[in-house]
Amino acid sequence: MLIVVLFITSVSVKDEFDITAKPTYIRDGDTFEVSDNVIRLADVSCPETYEVGGYDSTQALRYLIWDRTVYINIDDVYQTGPYGRLICLVYVSWNSTHYLNVNLALVLMGRATITNYDNEWNPRTWTLYVSK
Numbered sequence: 201m202l203i204v205v206l207f208i209t210s211v212s213v214k215d216e217f218d219i220t221a222k223p224t225y226i227r228d229g230d231t232f233e234v235s236d237n238v239i240r241l242a243d244v245s246c247p248e249t250y251e252v253g254g255y256d257s258t259q260a261l262r263y264l265i266w267d268r269t270v271y272i273n274i275d276d277v278y279q280t281g282p283y284g285r286l287i288c289l290v291y292v293s294w295n296s297t298h299y300l301n302v303n304l305a306l307v308l309m310g311r312a313t314i315t316n317y318d319n320e321w322n323p324r325t326w327t328l329y330v331s332k
């Protein structure tokens with residue numbers, strides 16, 4: 201009797217985390233700092249702080265990530281964008297089994313819009329929750 205065992209290796213989202221830390225400053229709705237790193241959320245845009253909606257977007261990002269551990273996936277293609285900011289997909293822990301995609305959460309909260317820039321991601325493939 202022949203027994204074939206298939207080992208299916210799945211890449212965990214954890215393998216893509218480049219930085220795990222708490223934010224040190226929220227600049228606006230799509231940009232925050234972790235120590236000396238400036239993190240720009242990939243493929244989303246928020247109004248500037250002086251524009252209509254800018255304050256609400258900043259508060260939304262603060263609500264999602266402030267005083268929480270953020271799990272940061274840096275763009276494999278270019279790493280940084282304009283002004284040397286790291287282009288990133290950011291997660292927070294949602295529950296014992298899932299992370300929350302912060303970039304997409306801001307969009308679904310109505311505080312950011314999607315623009316699919318050239319980088320590692322196609323935001324159409326994002327899901328709000330990702331398995332741990």
Ligand SMILES: [Ca+2]
Pocket residue numbers: 216273274275276320
């Ligand atoms: Ca990456």
Ligand SMILES: [Ca+2]
Pocket residue numbers: 243315316317318319320321322323
């Ligand atoms: Ca993209």
